[in-house]
Amino acid sequence: MTLVPGGYKVSGNLGPDRIKANVQQGPNGTLFIEGTLADMPFSQTIEPLPTAPS
């Protein structure tokens, strides 16, 4: 996927806790996510893997 400049936001609730995340994309397609669940900060990366040979 390709993100718009400035990235995307994902938000919502898990149980009574608010979840908010900001998503940025690196030059190799890796997504970098910083967010909070209630007052717990978290970070996440999602790195694309090469397509498996068919």
Place this chain on the structure above:
Amino acid sequence: MRICPDRIPARFDFAPIDTCEEAMFAPGADMLVRALVGDEARVRVRFSALDHTLDYVQADDRVSGTLDGKPFELSRTGPTLAGETSGGPIEVTVTPNERGSHVEGHAGAMGFRHDLERRDPVSGQLARIRGKFD
């Protein structure tokens, strides 16, 4: 019904997964991966919060990795992803719908029902998550 505390504890454990904060780590319940790249994408995911880490590869109908250094492996059969983790068994069924998808299952001792609603990317808001634990 289990209720999330008002404040996230400074520490929690995964033996077993029995709070919603712990279930947030459950790979099958990782709504951010589902929202951003989908269940079929071949990706490596690293998730960290407090002093906990989740590191896994999602590819070819399998999800395998480590939760706080302890290995786990899940496999997908149709819409259901299931397997064992150090915090207990995980089973997640994803049902696509007109808004996005409905996700239901359990992680360790926690049951959950989540809905992922896709939004217009032009708005900068990619998706909205609504979830309940019990």
